[in-house]
Amino acid sequence: TRRGYPEAVLGEGKSVDQLVAIATALRDRGAQGGGSAQTILFTRVDPDRAQAVCRVLPDAEHDPLARMVAWPGTVPEPAGEQVLVLCAGTADIPVAREAWLTARYLGRPADLVVDVGVAGLHRVLARVPAIRAAGAVVVVAGMDGALASVVAGLTAAPVVGVPTSVGYGAAFAGLAPLLSMLNACAPGVSVVNIDNGYGAGHLAAQITAPRG
Amino acid sequence: TRRGYPEAVLGEGKSVDQLVAIATALRDRGAQGGGSAQTILFTRVDPDRAQAVCRVLPDAEHDPLARMVAWPGTVPEPAGEQVLVLCAGTADIPVAREAWLTARYLGRPADLVVDVGVAGLHRVLARVPAIRAAGAVVVVAGMDGALASVVAGLTAAPVVGVPTSVGYGAAFAGLAPLLSMLNACAPGVSVVNIDNGYGAGHLAAQITAPRG
Amino acid sequence: TRRGYPEAVLGEGKSVDQLVAIATALRDRGAQGGGSAQTILFTRVDPDRAQAVCRVLPDAEHDPLARMVAWPGTVPEPAGEQVLVLCAGTADIPVAREAWLTARYLGRPADLVVDVGVAGLHRVLARVPAIRAAGAVVVVAGMDGALASVVAGLTAAPVVGVPTSVGYGAAFAGLAPLLSMLNACAPGVSVVNIDNGYGAGHLAAQITAPRG
Amino acid sequence: TRRGYPEAVLGEGKSVDQLVAIATALRDRGAQGGGSAQTILFTRVDPDRAQAVCRVLPDAEHDPLARMVAWPGTVPEPAGEQVLVLCAGTADIPVAREAWLTARYLGRPADLVVDVGVAGLHRVLARVPAIRAAGAVVVVAGMDGALASVVAGLTAAPVVGVPTSVGYGAAFAGLAPLLSMLNACAPGVSVVNIDNGYGAGHLAAQITAPRG
Amino acid sequence: TRRGYPEAVLGEGKSVDQLVAIATALRDRGAQGGGSAQTILFTRVDPDRAQAVCRVLPDAEHDPLARMVAWPGTVPEPAGEQVLVLCAGTADIPVAREAWLTARYLGRPADLVVDVGVAGLHRVLARVPAIRAAGAVVVVAGMDGALASVVAGLTAAPVVGVPTSVGYGAAFAGLAPLLSMLNACAPGVSVVNIDNGYGAGHLAAQITAPRG
Amino acid sequence: TRRGYPEAVLGEGKSVDQLVAIATALRDRGAQGGGSAQTILFTRVDPDRAQAVCRVLPDAEHDPLARMVAWPGTVPEPAGEQVLVLCAGTADIPVAREAWLTARYLGRPADLVVDVGVAGLHRVLARVPAIRAAGAVVVVAGMDGALASVVAGLTAAPVVGVPTSVGYGAAFAGLAPLLSMLNACAPGVSVVNIDNGYGAGHLAAQITAPRG
Amino acid sequence: TRRGYPEAVLGEGKSVDQLVAIATALRDRGAQGGGSAQTILFTRVDPDRAQAVCRVLPDAEHDPLARMVAWPGTVPEPAGEQVLVLCAGTADIPVAREAWLTARYLGRPADLVVDVGVAGLHRVLARVPAIRAAGAVVVVAGMDGALASVVAGLTAAPVVGVPTSVGYGAAFAGLAPLLSMLNACAPGVSVVNIDNGYGAGHLAAQITAPRG
Amino acid sequence: TRRGYPEAVLGEGKSVDQLVAIATALRDRGAQGGGSAQTILFTRVDPDRAQAVCRVLPDAEHDPLARMVAWPGTVPEPAGEQVLVLCAGTADIPVAREAWLTARYLGRPADLVVDVGVAGLHRVLARVPAIRAAGAVVVVAGMDGALASVVAGLTAAPVVGVPTSVGYGAAFAGLAPLLSMLNACAPGVSVVNIDNGYGAGHLAAQITAPRG
Ligand SMILES: Nc1ncnc2c1ncn2[C@@H]1O[C@H](COP(=O)(O)O)[C@@H](O)[C@H]1O
Ligand SMILES: Nc1ncnc2c1ncn2[C@@H]1O[C@H](COP(=O)(O)O)[C@@H](O)[C@H]1O
Ligand SMILES: Nc1ncnc2c1ncn2[C@@H]1O[C@H](COP(=O)(O)O)[C@@H](O)[C@H]1O
Ligand SMILES: Nc1ncnc2c1ncn2[C@@H]1O[C@H](COP(=O)(O)O)[C@@H](O)[C@H]1O
Ligand SMILES: [Mg+2]
Ligand SMILES: [Mg+2]
Ligand SMILES: [Mg+2]
Ligand SMILES: [Mg+2]
Ligand SMILES: [Mg+2]
Ligand SMILES: [Mg+2]
Ligand SMILES: [Mg+2]
Ligand SMILES: [Mg+2]
Known part of the structure; x- marks a missing residue:
């Protein structure tokens, strides 16, 4: 583990065989008492890879929407400040859910809210109490990425922007919201x-x- | 005139001499009755160029902030629907003012509002009545360009986005708000x-x- | 509805199941009198997704070329000024048709003309009367995007440019006509x-x- | 103040006159008891602008290297966790110092270390205790931006990467370290x-x- | 000479001293009968550099608008087919004139026409006879670069497109017309x-x- | 026909049905004496599309490597100056062959040479006589695109550079040879x-x- | 052979048939004594292409991970200084292995080490002796490409950086590590x-x- | 010193005062016997900075063309294999000379040749013996960067490509030769x-x- 946090295995770019080998090694290390139930996250795993990993590690949990497998699957008891993950719509859900699950497997209380977009300001405004209650807000947005600026104006807590590749044309696979968020006003x-x-x-x- | 609208002369990239020659030709054409007080706009003219033009056309009006000279300087009686120009701050004013003056010299009733930015949503919300009263809204914004999306969500009228080169670094001289506005949600x-x-x-x- | 206009559901990036769920919710909302035949547009839906939506909403209309489903399928009685959609050729038709259908489902009288390109100026010139009769012209063009500049020079009405990803190589998936249109002379x-x-x-x- | 933090005025892109007007307004607001010594930061101000501001606000503090003016100039009593700002060399100092001063004027205990670069790993390793003691580390780096990845591997605290425009050629005015840091391994x-x-x-x- | 054509010396990026040295060497070579009045073109030379060259080569001709010095200054007797250089406006003149002079110093009959732009199609149409009479047409255009496509549709002769850096913002210093012309329809x-x-x-x- | 040259139909981006409809219309026009054996070129047609076209136009000729169908298939008697098409290797052949066939169907004598690349200068030098005999040289090259500069240095005839998308990584789908050729020294x-x-x-x- | 080194055939972009033809020609040339067992490398060959080549050249060796076929398959006796190939993880292995095999088939002693990344500095430091023993180090890295800078700081030998397309989003298919390595500090x-x-x-x- | 090689101080981005401070510290370190005449290179120093450094270090050598100061100025006795630096023209000289001086101050025998460009192949061919005699060739080239590919085809020694920002327009400040060289065939x-x-x-x- 990197200084107390779960290890993560990036599933993308690895073959099923390679992931099975990694999962087997982790299982064997665990069996030898090499780690006391330290969580492992497999990220960006498609269904085939996820199932192959779960066959090796039956007590793992697979979240298909987030394309994530966690082993062991039990979410730890939450501690620390609240994490809030916000996104505007259906297409951003995989990324938003990946953020939300990661925060929870790292031990934080975390919420996920999917129905907020700057084109409908009232829906953002309805979330102001939740936004202000969080110790950190993750804003997941494609296209114009404008939600990050709006949310940062509403809270004193840090905002982590995640541009997504959702969109087409001049979204340029996420470049538009990336630049927009880097220039948040x-x-x-x-x-x-x-x-x-x-x-x-x-x-x-x-x-x-x-904190200590 | 292009189908009834004022002609414009782009000042940038022309020498003082070239502009003086153009202004003289326009004045002489006017003196010969070649045009009945049809307005001419000189855009993107720095102070030197503006003053040179005004020496030739003494009844012209120079707006240094907008870097614009209009000849003759009289703003026509407004007709048509209201135009509203919005921008967030000091650095966007030259561009916003250029838009506002152009709309007025083309004969529209037009307002300019400078104190709205998405980082302070209450200031946007305070302008909702004005936004909803306009037949067209021009949104001038650099950096994240997020204001265009927010305003478009508040009105049924067309929104014309003008990305500005205001900002630095990953604003890439206006690329960030350009892409953001093209992807307005x-x-x-x-x-x-x-x-x-x-x-x-x-x-x-x-x-x-x-309309007719 | 956003201030009187039809709602749109972006089909791309949503699974068949997600679209069916959305369609079902809309149908149920309609059945409960939640909306009086307010039109819904499903955009960028491939044949599979379109058919799944139409099974839920049998009175919807599917335009495969435009990749659009409208529910209910009846086009409203046109009102307002004329919209004219222009494009040069076969490959731009899906986008042009999407623009044309949208304008019609939003209640405008609208025409679609497909055989105009700047490489054959006589064909553009043959359309001048139609161009001048429109209250707004949508120009759909890939590659050099030059049609937007040419048309704007022929009419006092606003021209909405839609760059397309038609082309190859240095068209860079629509970047070339996008920049060309942004710099329309x-x-x-x-x-x-x-x-x-x-x-x-x-x-x-x-x-x-x-207008009111 | 935005939710308890000092206001900032971006000096770049404003004229001396505009900054003097802003400073005067702030001074007058203060004189009227409108704010109890709430700090104001003027950022990216060149020497001329800085001196003009200081003439209006004599109790302001000017840091020429950081191109910053703070008013009033007194640094608040530090509270909260330690902030550590790291950079590799002379050319990054203005940006690093701006980060360091901002953290201090916002009330944090903060240190600035200038002699660390990945080309001399021993100098990084010599700073591991300081890195591990900080609650947040700001890494300021141009060119390859590699320091952010290296530091993040050494601490469990969040690392804030600031790519700089230091470098030439394929550094592309900060694009290289920006992309590098966004892809920190x-x-x-x-x-x-x-x-x-x-x-x-x-x-x-x-x-x-x-924390509360 | 490269296979019968005049040599060219690119003035940009060379110091006055370096250009004087080159001019002197050329003069001395000529004096020694090393070349029978073979023309030399100095391109992209600012006034200072041009005058320095002309002091060494008094029978040279300097065209300040084209930023070109030709030595000897006499234009050769024209032979071959007609070259036509077209551009839209004042700001493109330096580049257009450089093309026109080069063609003439290389021995062609050549014309330069400056008042054609696609926003005023009638002005293009008025030039159709001249366009059709030329053996090659050079189209010089910034911004949307649309003129190249339009002209190519009007003649069977080759069109050489020269995108210019005229324009601002999303013209990106000539990228917009470059891409546009590469995608000429x-x-x-x-x-x-x-x-x-x-x-x-x-x-x-x-x-x-x-031809032979 | 555009001023005497064959018409071309771009196959890419058209469905089989659309191409069949176009081919049928052309055949019918021909049958009605609407054109006296004017050649039509179908470009960038994959095997399926090509065969569908050939079923409608049995006297067409299909070149699978060039992805081209010509109708009627007979190459006209050559006239005019020689065209030479050069490329370095196997992967550039489709594009080179498309250039070569086009020149021949437009009525020129044309040669295609495939084994020349700047990494083996002797192979370029062996072709100097052929290069100097041509009235125009088409250089087809991916990756570094260096062949265009080398060939242009060897002949007084115009060189037409065709950058190809051959290569990987920083070839960026043809951007590298495109820029290289635009900057040919x-x-x-x-x-x-x-x-x-x-x-x-x-x-x-x-x-x-x-010539006339 | 190019001056003593094995020839390479780039498999990508060639059809199975074309590769079989090349392999056959090489085999026949060898059978005629045209070359004394000079090694040939087929690079970037997928399994189908590799097997087709091996059927023609049965004494070839296929490394599926490196996507390489070498003929004849025997690695020459190593001579010269040591080559060390380093990469961080599983996804970089194909490229790293291609570098390693190439060096070995060109006759060098070469090692491949896969478990080093800057996020775990101790693993880099553990390799310092091997790094310092090498006459050249090849660093294969995607994402931030930071390993090249770190390794270059540890040795006086040349470092050859190979950016990989491993990563997603703002890695932009290898652009991020390419720029990072070009700016190695x-x-x-x-x-x-x-x-x-x-x-x-x-x-x-x-x-x-x-050396001689 | 980094493992036996001279230290370098990048002059660009440092003030005269900062450079004087560095030079003074180095001189004092030397005076204290801290280094036995270890060479220091100041790179990219304009005349003002160079002279300021030389006033502190009178036994330094300044090469204005290369924008370099070396201290002490004596070039070491050459050892190792020959380095050859090639470039095409006047504008590349500063960069080429910087490479050449660096190699010499690092102790290599080195030559600089300035008159080779691919547009005049005979001049390249005239240099083949020198190219083949070198243990490493540095190719400095702007614009199309084609020289690197050509030279690499002529020698078995490594070629180090240095793209330069020489050129204009689509050279994009060195991007064109950078991509060209990265794709050297x-x-x-x-x-x-x-x-x-x-x-x-x-x-x-x-x-x-x-070698040892
Ligand atoms: N600020 C501006 N930005 C963009 N286009 C402009 C601007 N000002 C004038 N123009 C256009 O440029 C044309 C005049 O260009 P010119 O003949 O060079 O003065 C006008 O007809 C306008 O269409
Ligand atoms: N084809 C389209 N292109 C761009 N935006 C669209 C498109 N179709 C729908 N939208 C917008 O996307 C919103 C719906 O997004 P969603 O909730 O993901 O279905 C609508 O309110 C529209 O504003
Ligand atoms: N304005 C120009 N743009 C592009 N290439 C030029 C230009 N002027 C001269 N050249 C080319 O640059 C070469 C001379 O470069 P130089 O030796 O640096 O003077 C000439 O042979 C021309 O091919
Ligand atoms: N993987 C590779 N990447 C880049 N260049 C390669 C590669 N493999 C072979 N080459 C080069 O491509 C040339 C062969 O190209 P070709 O004639 O198309 O097979 C060889 O001489 C090599 O210089
Ligand atoms: Mg905030
Ligand atoms: Mg709206
Ligand atoms: Mg118009
Ligand atoms: Mg960390
Ligand atoms: Mg033509
Ligand atoms: Mg030539
Ligand atoms: Mg090193
Ligand atoms: Mg070589």
Whole structure:
């Protein structure tokens, strides 16, 4: 483990065989008492890869929408400040859910809200109490990425922006919201890689970690 | 005149001498009755160029902030629907003012509001009545360009987005708000060239023109 | 509905199941009198998704070329000014047709003309009367995007440019016509996202809406 | 103040006159008891602008290297967790110092270390205790931006990456370190705009703020 | 000489001293009978550099608008087919004139027409006879670069497109017309570097060279 | 026909049905004496599309490597100057062959040479006589695109560069040779779109056309 | 052979038939004594292509991970200085292995180490002796590409950086590590094309070649 | 010193005062016997900065063309293999000379040849013996960068490509030759940053270093 946080295995770019080998090694290490139920996250795993991993690690949990497998599957008892993950719509859900699950497997209390977009300001405004209650807000948005600026203007807590590749044409596979978020006109926004829900959830969990 | 609208002379990229020659030709054409007080706009003229033009055309009006000279300087009696120009701050004013003056010289009633930005939503919300009263809204914004999406969600009128080169770093001289506005998550937004206040004001005046 | 206009559901990036769920919810909302035949547009839906939606909403209309489903399928009685959609050739038809249908479902009288390209100026010139009769012209063009500039020079009405991803090589999936249209040398052109026929049709309908 | 934090005025893109007007308004507001010594930061101000501001606000403090003026100039008593700002060399100092001063004016204990670069790993390793003691680390780096990844691998605290425009050629004015940091191979890194020391210091102060 | 054509010396990026040294060497070579009045073109020379060259080569001719010095200054007797250089406006004149002079110094009959732009189609149409009479047409255009497509549709002769850096914002210093011309929807267009009037004039002269 | 040259139908982006409809219309027009054996070129047609076209037009000729169908299939008697098409290797053949066939169907004598690349200069040098004999040289090259500069230095005839999408990584689908050719350090090179063999062959045929 | 080194045939972009024809020609040339067991490398060959080549050349060796076929398959006796190939993880292995095999088939002693990444500095530090023993180090890295800078700071030998297309989002298919490595803050790094393991191994073998 | 090589101080981005402070510290360190005449290179120093450094270090040598100061100024006795630096013309000289001086101050025998460009192949061919005699060749080229591929095809020694920002328009400040060189169609080429003569000379010296 990297200084107390779960290890993560990036599923994308690995073959089923390679993932099975990794899962087997982890299982064997665990069996030898090499680690006391330290959580492992397999990220960006498609259904085939996920099922292959789960066959090796039967007590793992698979979230198909988030394309994530966690082993062991039990979510730890939450501690630290609240993490809030926000996104506008259906197409952003995989990334948002990956952020939300990561924060929870890293031990934070975390909520996921999917129905907020700047084109319907009233829906953003309805969430202001939740936004202000969080110790860190993850904003997942494609296309114009405008939600990050709006949310950062509503809270004193750090906002982690995750641009997504949702959109077409001049969205340029996430470049548009990436640049938009990097230029957020409210301070308090920082940005992770396009579609990097895992990284955002991890960072939010670090920000909200219980203090000594 | 192009189908009834004022002619414009782009000052940038022309020498003082060239502009003086153009102004002289226009004055002489006017003196010969070649045009009945048809307005001419000189855009993107720095102070030196503006003063040289005004020496030739003493009844011209120079707006240094907008870097514009209009000849003759009289604003026509407004007709058609209201144009509203919005921007967030000081650095966007030259472009916003260029849009606002263009719309007025093309004969529209037009307002300019400078204190709205998505980082302070209450200031946007305070302008909702004005936004909803306009027949076209010009949104001038640099950096994240998020204001265009927010405003388009608040009105049924067309929104003309003008990305500006305001900002630094990953704003990439207007690329960030350009892409952001092209991907506005509310329908009803279209975009003109970076810093093209003239084009936006012109288009807004066309949209709000009195109908036969 | 957003201020009187039909709602749109972006089909791309949603699974068949998700679209069926949305369609079912809309049907149930309608059955409960939640909306009086307010039109819903499903955009960018491939044949599978379209048919799944139509099974839930049998009185919907599917236009395969435009990749659009409208529910209910009846086009409203047209009102407001004329919308004209122009494109050069076969490959631009899906986007052009999406713009044309959107304008019609938003209640405008609208025409679609497919045989105009700047390489054959006589064909453009043959359309001048139609171009001048329209309250808004949507120009759909890939590759050099030159048609937008040419058309804007022929009319006092606003021109909405839709760059398309048609072309190859240095067209860079629509970047070439996008930049070309943003730099149109005639005023009166604004631009929406690459391939965004829906957005262009929507905007044209807003521009030509009947006035109070 | 935005929810308890100092206001900031971006000096770049404003004229001396505009800054003097802003400073005067702030001074008058203060004189009327409108704010109890709430700090104001003027960022990215060149020497001329800084001196003009200081003439209006004599109790302001000017840091020429950071191109910052703070009013009033007194640094608040530090509270919350430690902020550590790291950079490799001379050319990054303005940005690093801007981050460091911002964190201090926002009330955090903060250190600035200038002599660490991945080309001399021993110098990084010598700083591991300081890195591990911080509640947030700001890494300021141009060129390859590699320091962010290395530091994130050494601490469980969040790392805020600030790519700088230092370098030439294929550094593309900060694009190289921006992309590098967005792809940091260790989790725990997020990124702000190129050269945005203010934003990074602000975010670090938010992350390390004292908890209720 | 490269296979019979004049040599060219690119003035940009060379110091006054370096150009004087080159001019002196050329003069001395000529004095020694090393070349029988073979023309030399100095391109992209600012006034200072041009005057320095002309002091060494008094029988040279300097065209300040084209930023070109030719030595000896006499234009050769024209032979071969006609070259026509077209551009839309004032700001493109330096590049257009460089193309025109190059073609003439390479021995072609050549015309320069400055008042054609696609926003005013009648002005293009008025030039159709001249366009059809030319053996090669050089089209110099910034911004949307649309003129190249339009002209290529009007003639069977090759069209050499020269995108210029005229424009601002999303013209991206000539990228917009470059891409536009590379995607010209009429066959018969090829493109040279942005602002490369010399290269275009040279190529047009090669295309129209007298045949053995 | 466009001023005497064959019409071309771009196969890419059209369905089999659309191509069959076009072929049928052309056949019927021909049957009605609407055109006296005017050649039609179908470009970028995959095998399925090509065969469908040939079923409608049995006297057409299909070149699978060039992905081209010509109707009628007979190559006209050559006239005008020689066209030479050069490329380095196997992967460039489709584009090179498309250029070569186009030039021949437009009525030029044309040769295709495939084994020349700048990494083996002796192979280029062995072709110098052929290069110098041609009235226009088409250079087809991916990756570094260096062949265009080398060839232009060897001949006084115009060189038409066709960058190809051959290569990987930083070739960026043809961007590398496109930029390289636009910056050819020898004059006499102009460039067409990436992979545009048709356009290059067409242009070469225009350049070498018999003169009145 | 190019000056003593094995020839390489780039498999990508060639059909199975074309590769079989090349392999057959090479075999026949060998059978005629045309070459004394000079090695040939087929690079970037997928399994189908590899097997087709091996059927023609039964004494060839296929490395599926490296996507390489070598004929004859025997690795030559190593001579010259040691080559060390380093990469961080599973997804970089194909490229790293291609570099390693190329160096070995070119006659160098070469090692491949896969478990080093800057996020775990101890693993880099554990390899310092091996790094310092090598005459050239090939660093294969995607994402942030930071390993090249770190390694170059640890050795006086040349470092050949190979950016890989491993990663997603703002890795932009290898652009991020390409730019990062080009801006390596330690001297001694040069870069080859994205994913070009063959080129890197070839260059490392040239650098470490035995000296006369 | 980094493992035996001279230290370098990048002059660009440092003030005169900062450079004087560095020079003074180095002089004092030397006076204290802290280094036995270890060479220091100041790179990219303009005349003012160079002279300020030389006033502190009178035994330094300033090369204004290369924008370099070396201290002490004595070039060491050459050892190792020959380095050859090639470039095409006047504008590339500063970068080429920086590479050449760096190699010499690092202790290699080095030659600089300035008159070779691919547009005049005979001049390249005249240099083949010198190219083949070198242990490493540095190719400095702007615009099309084609020289690197050509040279790499002529020698078995490593070629270090240095793209330069020489050129205009679509050279995009060195991007064109950078991409061209990264895609060199001959193996044996690797690339350093645009205009990085220092890095190329350093690397060439490492490649040609005497072996134990
Ligand atoms: N600020 C501006 N931005 C973009 N286009 C402009 C601007 N000002 C004028 N124009 C256009 O440029 C044309 C005049 O160009 P010119 O003949 O060079 O003065 C006018 O007809 C306008 O269409
Ligand atoms: N083809 C389209 N292109 C761009 N935006 C669209 C398109 N279709 C629908 N939209 C927008 O996307 C919103 C619906 O998104 P969603 O909730 O994901 O279905 C609508 O309110 C529209 O504003
Ligand atoms: N304006 C120009 N644009 C592009 N290439 C040019 C230009 N002027 C001269 N050249 C080319 O640059 C070469 C001379 O370069 P130089 O030796 O640097 O003077 C000539 O042979 C021309 O091929
Ligand atoms: N994987 C590779 N990446 C880059 N260049 C390669 C690769 N494999 C072979 N080459 C080069 O491509 C040339 C062969 O190309 P071809 O004739 O198309 O097989 C060889 O001489 C090598 O220089
Ligand atoms: Mg905030
Ligand atoms: Mg709206
Ligand atoms: Mg118009
Ligand atoms: Mg960490
Ligand atoms: Mg033509
Ligand atoms: Mg030539
Ligand atoms: Mg090193
Ligand atoms: Mg070589």
